[in-house]
Amino acid sequence: MTAYSILKEYVKKQSNRNTVHVVHRLDRETSGVLVFAKTKEAHYELQRQFAEREAKKRYIADVEGNIAQESGLISLPLRLDPLNRPRQVVDHTNGKPAVTHFKKIAERATPNGTVTRLALSPQTGRTHQLRLHCAHAEGLGTPIVGDELYGTKGERLHLHAELLIVKHPTTGRSLRLTAQPEGMNWE
Secondary structure, X not given: OOHHHHHHHHHHHHXXXXXXEEOOOOOOOOEEOOOEEXXXXXXXXXXXHHHOOOOEEEEEEEEEOOOOXXXXXXXXXXXXXXXXXXXXXXXXXXXXOOEEEEEXXXXXXXXXXXXXXXXXXXXXXXXXXXXXXXXXXXXXXXXXXXXXXXXXXXXXXXXXEEEXXXXXXXOOOEEEEEOOOOOOOOO
């Protein structure tokens, strides 16, 4: 089951309507905040905000290893690897621009080495952008914990969409939507 199918069934039971519009997506393995729209007009306006980069997003990621910098910017152009789908590759000639801001939140020692918790704020929204920006040697050079595509498979991918800020499609009021990262506890 997908979040879309669950929500569509819920809306149908609650209001006898069968309309739910997907505004944006998360990678299947990523947890966190998702936004859906009830009407075509709201859907159009919310998608416009994402397309014009007005929507602000912040993710929490645990990466394998130590990150020396406290914060920074990763700008690596990405494209699909057609011979190894769904993987993406860094391509300075044919890739599409992809920009991510990062900030170190904490570090901790584990039996397998250091894990660093980061706040990641994508300026663009390319497929696997955060995963590849963390893992690639020209990026942070350390994959996200549990990332079987660009690192080492684990119990789960430690990537969580923590915050999304959009404007309400009708009122224009700023909406700050959050979700806590369950399964990524540091206790």
